[in-house]
Amino acid sequence: MSTPTDPPAGVYAGLRVLEIADEKASFCGKILAANGAEVIKIEPPSGDPSRHIGPFVRDQPDPERSLHFWHYNVNKQGITLDLTHADGQALFRSLIPTADVLIDATPIDFLASHQLDYPHLQSLRPELIMVSITPFGQTGPHRHLKTSDLLHLALGGQMSICGYDPDANGKYDTPPIAPQMWHAYHTASHFAMMGIQAALFERLDSGLGQFIDLAIHDCCALLTEMSVPYYLHTQQILVRQTNRHAYLYPMLPASFPTRDGKHIWAGIAPRPAELGNIVRFLGNIGMADDWLADERFCDPEFLATYEARELIVDRVATYIARHTADEVYHEAQRHQFAWGAVRRPEDNLSDPHLQERGSFQWLSHPGEPELPALPYAVTPWIAPENAWQVEHPAPHLGEHNATVYGALGLSAEELSELQERGVV
Structure with a gap:
């Protein structure tokens, strides 16, 4: 099992982050953790759904052996908590005064329905910064629509400019295609990081936190290269082209x-x-x-x-x-x-340039003694005073319950009783 260490050196050292996020926003927490923050991932007792996303170690489906989950949750601590249970909500409120940032990717109105929305939480911790990462944001006619990473790329416009050349008559005989998987969620996590960083700077002056309402759809709509500006200013539609930027003509x-x-x-x-x-x-x-x-x-x-x-x-x-x-x-x-x-993505592992720059770090998994150390992609920058850290593997389900809840004053007996009742 992985053992959390003292916060590694990094620009976010000393920052405590609570994360309630599946694949939509776990990359945001990963960036913070890699740069020194103490990130505590909160999962339901049954586990985060992203534990069931493959591939899996040796192609054997197992929520504890999802390579997807390992990749996006390295360096984090992990606890379990049922936020639909009254006692679970009380425990969550007890955690808030210890936190600087809350990353929330739960469905619209979920936290509010349990009086865990930002006004209630800020009353417990005025300095709390909360970023809500949802498909369409907290407001607007689409706020309750169901989406996926690929659907965001379709609605955001990226998919329409990715694909193959039109035929000789300017008509497309092939459909548009999607960029890389999780592109929309990566984009949203990067924008969320910008919002968190801006709020941290603002907190230095005001001493107060703030609520950040981030819509994944808005993030995608901002990243369509020249397509939107051309249409807004000239009402021209760009041509989709094979392996080239969309443009006015082939x-x-x-x-x-x-x-x-x-x-x-x-x-x-x-x-x-x-x-x-x-x-x-x-x-x-x-x-x-x-x-x-x-x-x-x-x-x-x-x-x-x-x-x-x-x-x-x-x-x-x-x-x-x-x-x-x-x-x-x-x-x-x-x-x-x-x-x-x-190149294929895997070709980069043997690239001498990336090897010399330390773009990959190998990490052992103590719970998998027969598994060799695995490579993890790290930072694209080199900054000795703010090095991207790969300290310990992603947490097992509830691995740090005793540590985190013990710090709140819960005894082993109390924790065991909560576990028996399905609260943690």
Whole structure:
């Protein structure tokens, strides 16, 4: 079993966070915990539903062996508590005076129906900062609608600009596709972190906490690249394109297959100087002798035309098809071309650049003695005084009940009695 240690060094050291969150907001608590906060995850006695999200260790479904749950709840302490039970609500109120931040991802009106909403909680702890992360926020006609991560990406607009090129007539013969899974929830957690940080700064002046009403839908609607500004200001709808940004009209291809069955992303900007460099590069390897003898390919005005770019892109595709992804990637970078190999996520584990920067930390799981240490993705920044910590694995169900409730004055006998009655 994991053992909580003293709060690790980090910008949030000394901050206590209570988290009532499933997959919608557990990433927010993870960021705080990784940067020094003491995060206590509160689950129902039956366990958080996200414990049943796979994959699982050795593909054996088990709420204690969900790799999803492990990933999003590393560094946290864990307690169980039935917030629908009167005694559970009393215990929750006892925890509030000890907390600085409450992350709440429960359904709309759930806490209010038990007099655990912000006005009641702030009366117990005026300094409390509470962020409510819900699908559509606390107000508005959609506040009670049911959603999912994918539905947020559909309603927010991201899905409409992800997918494949239209056909020659400008019509789509394939449906839009979704970005990566949990994209909406990650986005919401990042915005929640910004809100919490702003509230912490404000608390330094006022001495008071505040309620942050965050809507996942609003977060997604803010991140549709140029689509919303173009429509708002010009009433133009952008074209969805394969592996390219949506734009007013179809752009030239940018993703090409390699000899070893992979792909290279080689976006070629309509800049004459860059196009001239590509012509010379292809000429140096014997793939553009005809162009080197053609004065047009030395003329910036011609290189700026769609005709020139189309010819160059087609020749680049031929070059890429003759080589492996690594060969193209490194040769292109040597010539200062912003091209790169399209990787699978797992390929990054062996990337020497990420290894040197310490982008992964390996963590052992004492409850799984036959399991080797597993890699956890950590911070994209390097800051010695605020290093991202991977201190201990995600908690087992109710693992820290005795520690947390004991600090409130509950004896082992009282805790056992509450457990028998299903309160914890």
